[in-house]
Amino acid sequence: MNNRREFLIKSFFGTAGIALASTSLIKGAPAIIKNYNKPDSKINGVQIGCITYSFRSLPDQSAEATLKYVTDSGISAIELMGGPAESFAGMPESTMDNGRYNNLRRKKRDGGQLSADENKEFMELQKEAEAHAANVAAWRAKTDFKKFEKFRKMYKDAGVSIYAFKPGAFGMNNTDAEIAYGMKAARALGASHVTLEHPANDARTLKLGKMGEKNKMSVGYHGHTQQTPTFWDTALEQSPRNALNLDAGHYIAAGYTDIFELLQKKHKRILSMHTKDRQTPANGKGNLPWGEGDTPIVELLSEMQSKKYKFPATIELEYKIPEGSDAVKEVQKCFEYCRRSLA
Numbered sequence: 001m002n003n004r005r006e007f008l009i010k011s012f013f014g015t016a017g018i019a020l021a022s023t024s025l026i027k028g029a030p031a032i033i034k035n036y037n038k039p040d041s042k043i044n045g046v047q048i049g050c051i052t053y054s055f056r057s058l059p060d061q062s063a064e065a066t067l068k069y070v071t072d073s074g075i076s077a078i079e080l081m082g083g084p085a086e087s088f089a090g091m092p093e094s095t096m097d098n099g100r101y102n103n104l105r106r107k108k109r110d111g112g113q114l115s116a117d118e119n120k121e122f123m124e125l126q127k128e129a130e131a132h133a134a135n136v137a138a139w140r141a142k143t144d145f146k147k148f149e150k151f152r153k154m155y156k157d158a159g160v161s162i163y164a165f166k167p168g169a170f171g172m173n174n175t176d177a178e179i180a181y182g183m184k185a186a187r188a189l190g191a192s193h194v195t196l197e198h199p200a201n202d203a204r205t206l207k208l209g210k211m212g213e214k215n216k217m218s219v220g221y222h223g224h225t226q227q228t229p230t231f232w233d234t235a236l237e238q239s240p241r242n243a244l245n246l247d248a249g250h251y252i253a254a255g256y257t258d259i260f261e262l263l264q265k266k267h268k269r270i271l272s273m274h275t276k277d278r279q280t281p282a283n284g285k286g287n288l289p290w291g292e293g294d295t296p297i298v299e300l301l302s303e304m305q306s307k308k309y310k311f312p313a314t315i316e317l318e319y320k321i322p323e324g325s326d327a328v329k330e331v332q333k334c335f336e337y338c339r340r341s342l343a
Contacts, residue, residue, distance in 0.1 A: 038159025039076040041335060043342040046304050047312035048335060049163060051079040051274065054317035055327045063088035063151055067158055073331040076159055079195060079272060079314050082167030085185070089147035091139055094132045101125040110224075133173065140169065140181040148188035162189045163312060164220065164245070164272055170196040172204060179208065183215035193218040193271045195245040200226075202234055209239025220245030220271040225254040225285070229262055236269055243269045249276030249316075252295045253285040259296070260303060267309050274316045275300070275334075287319045289330075290337045298341040305342060313338065 041048040055061075055069040066084040087093065104122045108114060114122060155162060168174075169182030186194045194212075198221040199205065205221070212219045222245040223231055235242040244266060251259055263270070277293030279286045290297060301313060315334045317327055 039071050039074050040159070041074055041076045041338075043339055044305055045308065046301055046338075046342055047077055047163075048075070048315065048338045049077040049079060049272070049312040050075045050315040050331055050335075051164075051166070052081045052084060053166075054315060054331050057321060057327050061087070063154065067155055067160065069328050069331075070155075070160055071158055072328050074335050075315070075331070077161045077163050077312055078155075079164035079166060080162050080189065080191070082165070082169070085148060085151050085165070085189060086167060088151050089143060089185075092132070092135045094128075096125055096128040096132065101129060137175060137178055140178050143181060143185070145184055145188045148185050152189045156190070162191050164193050164195050164314075165189055165191040166195045170194065170208060170219075172199055172201065176207075176211070179211050180215060183212065183217040186217055187215070191217075193220045193243065193245075195220040195222055195272070197221075198223050198226075198231070198235075202238075205235040205242060206238045209235065209242040212241030213239060217241070218243050218271055222247060222274065224250045227251045227254050227256075229256065229258060232266070232269075236266075243271045245272055245274065246270050247274040247276070247316075248297070248300055249274065249278035249287070249293070249295045249318075252280060252293075253278040255281045259300070263300075263303060263307075263309070267307070267311070270309070270311045272312050272314050273300075275313045275338075276316050276318050289319050289322075290334050297337070301338060301341045 041050075050070065050073060052066050052070065055066060058065070058069060061083050063084045070078055101122070104114065104118060104125065107118075108122065152162060165182070165186035167182050167185065169178045169185075174182075182194055194217060196208075196219070205219075208219050218241050219239075220243050221232055221235055224247065227247065227250055232242075232244050236244075246262075248259060251262070256262075275295075275297060277288050277290045277295045277297060279288065280294045283294060286293065303309070304311075304313060315331055315338070317330050317334065319330075321327060321330055
């Protein structure tokens, strides 16, 4: 048995191109083998992560499938959407067409005009969503957080850490009990912060910040093209637990050119930064494959590296997936873009 184990150890080091210079290396080899083939997306001091929203186009959204998408992409740290973890923990499933509802809601939110039929469909879906939300709130009130701890262990064993959690528990219609639940679930998952769309409501950001203080959980506010240099200022003043979930791509699409100044001023309050390649308003605001838009991704990563900023750069796949490809392949491309940028 010992001879076989030594052979495996030597084979491993041979494959890796590492010489066995001493017996101390042999003693340490089992730990190295344990971590072999696990993803590592920290590149020269910069943590590259991914929001699991990037895999929304793939059919299986289970905890296990999502983990495979992440590891196949080479990513070792994530911002986790609520779905995979909450379904794993037993949350009631919705029978409605969530994709259609979210598309209509997004269109309405972004100022698009719904047709009469679309508006009728949206209202019907909204009623279904409200009924489901009531069922979910009841489930959240009696959740066993050990299931979230089990989820965390499954991901950790595969080499993936969870730095942020984004369940639909912090919106204007969610109760204080749901907010507390979301923060406790995030802690159980090992996250340092929860994320949500900025509610554009000072009373709400105050409440979330104070509940973050009580539950020892930071709150990162995300924005789209409504982001401005002062977008987060009120929330930051309200609580030390309130912070930024900056979106670099949307910030560029909003028309601002001072993103490096923003990083310099607020880096201590940035918990994570969504990274995508969007165009400026003058160029059409398009969401493009990385390297084709106007977001200075290479320069941003270099700035994070040289200034030793602690927050991760979160890959968010939002451009149209090319025919013949899929979300995992495209996230791989984004990750490789980051790797080359930081080489």
